[in-house]
Amino acid sequence: MKLTEVLEITGATCVVGEQLADIEVHHAFASDLMSDVLAMSRPDTLLITGLTTPQIIRTAQMLDLPAILVVRGKDVPQYVADLARTTGIVVLTTHDIMYVASGKLYARGLSG
Amino acid sequence: MSLERSVEALRYLELFSNLDASGIMSTTVHALHPEDRVAAARILMREKSISGVPIVDADFRLVGLISVSKIIEALADGRLADSVDSVMVRDVISLHAHDTFETILSCFQRFKFGRFPVVEEDGKLVGMITDTDVLSAIIRSFYSVYVHDQRRTMTLGSFSALSKEFENSADFVYDISCIGLENAGEGSARLKVFLQTKGFGESVVRRASVCAYEAEMNVCIHAGGQGSLRAIARNGEIIVRVEDEGPGIENIDLAMKEGWSTATDAIREMGFGAGMGLANIRRFSDHLVIISGKDKPTKLEMIFLAGKE
Amino acid sequence: MTVHDVIDSVGADVAVDGDTTRLVTSGYTCDLLSEVIAKAAPGSAWATIQTHVNVIAVAAMVGISVVIVCEGRTCESDVVERAAKEHLTILYSKDSAYVVSGKLYVLGLR
Numbered sequence: 419m420k421l422t423e424v425l426e427i428t429g430a431t432c433v434v435g436e437q438l439a440d441i442e443v444h445h446a447f448a449s450d451l452m453s454d455v456l457a458m459s460r461p462d463t464l465l466i467t468g469l470t471t472p473q474i475i476r477t478a479q480m481l482d483l484p485a486i487l488v489v490r491g492k493d494v495p496q497y498v499a500d501l502a503r504t505t506g507i508v509v510l511t512t513h514d515i516m517y518v519a520s521g522k523l524y525a526r527g528l529s530g
Numbered sequence: 531m532s533l534e535r536s537v538e539a540l541r542y543l544e545l546f547s548n549l550d551a552s553g554i555m556s557t558t559v560h561a562l563h564p565e566d567r568v569a570a571a572r573i574l575m576r577e578k579s580i581s582g583v584p585i586v587d588a589d590f591r592l593v594g595l596i597s598v599s600k601i602i603e604a605l606a607d608g609r610l611a612d613s614v615d616s617v618m619v620r621d622v623i624s625l626h627a628h629d630t631f632e633t634i635l636s637c638f639q640r641f642k643f644g645r646f647p648v649v650e651e652d653g654k655l656v657g658m659i660t661d662t663d664v665l666s667a668i669i670r671s672f673y674s675v676y677v678h679d680q681r682r683t684m685t686l687g688s689f690s691a692l693s694k695e696f697e698n699s700a701d702f703v704y705d706i707s708c709i710g711l712e713n714a715g716e717g718s719a720r721l722k723v724f725l726q727t728k729g730f731g732e733s734v735v736r737r738a739s740v741c742a743y744e745a746e747m748n749v750c751i752h753a754g755g756q757g758s759l760r761a762i763a764r765n766g767e768i769i770v771r772v773e774d775e776g777p778g779i780e781n782i783d784l785a786m787k788e789g790w791s792t793a794t795d796a797i798r799e800m801g802f803g804a805g806m807g808l809a810n811i812r813r814f815s816d817h818l819v820i821i822s823g824k825d826k827p828t829k830l831e832m833i834f835l836a837g838k839e
Numbered sequence: 840m841t842v843h844d845v846i847d848s849v850g851a852d853v854a855v856d857g858d859t860t861r862l863v864t865s866g867y868t869c870d871l872l873s874e875v876i877a878k879a880a881p882g883s884a885w886a887t888i889q890t891h892v893n894v895i896a897v898a899a900m901v902g903i904s905v906v907i908v909c910e911g912r913t914c915e916s917d918v919v920e921r922a923a924k925e926h927l928t929i930l931y932s933k934d935s936a937y938v939v940s941g942k943l944y945v946l947g948l949r
């Protein structure tokens with residue numbers, strides 16, 4: 419699924435990486451615990467999380483994840499956005515809660 | 531054996547739960563066909579110093595086994611020129627390629643033979659397991675996860691399982707110094723870039739970075755944020771060493787257990803403290819040494835083999 | 840839908856058999872306990888990978904109808920006992936929280 423579709427399905431906006439919106443992800447993973455995310459080793463995965471700490475960027479960076487969808491409309495602090503920019507990770511944010519964002523994407527065919 | 535001891539033994543069996551027959555067996559197998567002469571089996575045993583020869587049909591399916599004692603019997607009866615078929619054991623106790631470590635052990639205990647052929651579903655012979663094979667598999671897996679805390683010190687003294695290389699120099703050095711969690715993970719991020727420029731493949735770099743990150747986060751969360759992250763990366767091998775200044779881990783076995791954590795609620799709200807970090811490190815590294823103890827520094831050394839993908 | 844319907848539809852194992860006739864009116868997926876306290880609605884099906892004993896306290900406080908522990912994780916016996924005392928149903932699913940959420944959402948739980 420293209421990130422542009424993720425934007426459209428979840429009504430998200432792009433915080434970092436507009437130019438990369440045609441990147442594709444093949445899976446999604448929803449978690450707020452970074453070690454849980456790190457236990458998974460599939461690079462082409464969209465990380466869905468409720469956190470906005472620099473560690474979400476680091477975690478994505480370690481795993482070569484292309485993009486993060488921040489849920490619950492949380493503001494991404496400037497320094498976290500900057501870190502995402504320098505590491506080349508796309509950050510999207512939606513007002514949906516994790517359950518709803520996951521449900522919508524799953525329903526539209528993005529597998530786990 | 532007291533009940534307590536056997537419970538402990540069972541717990542250790544778990545350590546080997548990743549080993550199955552196919553991982554333990556030797557795959558260089560010397561076999562004969564039923565129509566071969568008994569004398570050929572005798573020569574094979576002597577030359578290869580093996581104590582039993584599996585007998586297979588034209589499709590390599592196991593049909594029998596000839597052991598030293600059968601050869602001795604045949605010698606006594608003057609039947610060395612007869613075909614193997616006439617002296618071999620036909621109902622051979624064999625193992626399946628996917629049999630667990632526990633099954634293998636109980637097979638050795640029940641049947642008291644020194645060796646067992648390993649077959650696949652279709653009955654084809656794929657390997658042999660001797661007691662030496664089992665022993666060396668145990669030793670290998672002990673090396674892949676080695677923990678050293680106070681209890682070990684009592685028996686092993688100051689024996690060190692850490693690489694000597696770091697005593698002189700390292701290819702990559704990062705001083706961990708983190709107050710709060712803001713810049714936690716920076717060292718691992720730099721290590722990742724360093725490994726990429728060294729030309730290591732994507733997947734070994736990912737494994738090494740993930741483990742370095744887990745270890746670095748542990749220093750920041752559990753050990754006051756002061757420590758070092760170093761790496762040696764040569765000859766298709768990445769060695770990562772993460773050290774801190776304490777307070778140390780009192781019981782490493784417990785700390786390695788998935789889900790076990792001493793993290794505070796505040797840490798959990800920041801996305802850590804699931805108790806999965808060390809379990810991840812163990813899963814993604816090829817060799818792991820952890821040395822720690824109560825009020826001691828923690829030293830963690832992980833090795834990643836580029837060829838092991 | 841009821842807790843019973845959730846059990847049937849997500850294909851999870853029942854770890855603690857609480858009140859399965861309870862209504863489930865929404866879904867909530869989250870591993871941060873403070874957020875669940877603040878934001879989850881009573882009657883939710885809560886998907887998480889947390890297995891901490893505090894999960895039960897939070898679920899009871901919020902009025903969660905069923906907790907779905909994901910990714911094949913299991914709770915320690917003290918957690919199970921505590922849940923049983925609260926008549927809270929706990930399910931173990933092999934799926935990730937994403938997939939569990941997806942399955943419930945597709946079934947119409949919004």
Ligand SMILES: Nc1ncnc2c1ncn2[C@@H]1O[C@H](COP(=O)(O)OP(=O)(O)OP(=O)(O)O)[C@@H](O)[C@H]1O
Nearest residue numbers: 453748752753785791792802803804805806807808
């Ligand atoms: N460097 C260290 N110094 C002191 N204690 C440590 C250190 N590393 C780990 N520990 C102890 O081991 C426990 C388990 O560590 P592990 O990394 O597996 O989980 P965690 O850090 O608690 O949670 P997670 O890694 O999932 O965020 C920790 O809770 C802590 O008690």
Ligand SMILES: [Mg+2]
Nearest residue numbers: 744748807808
């Ligand atoms: Mg950790």
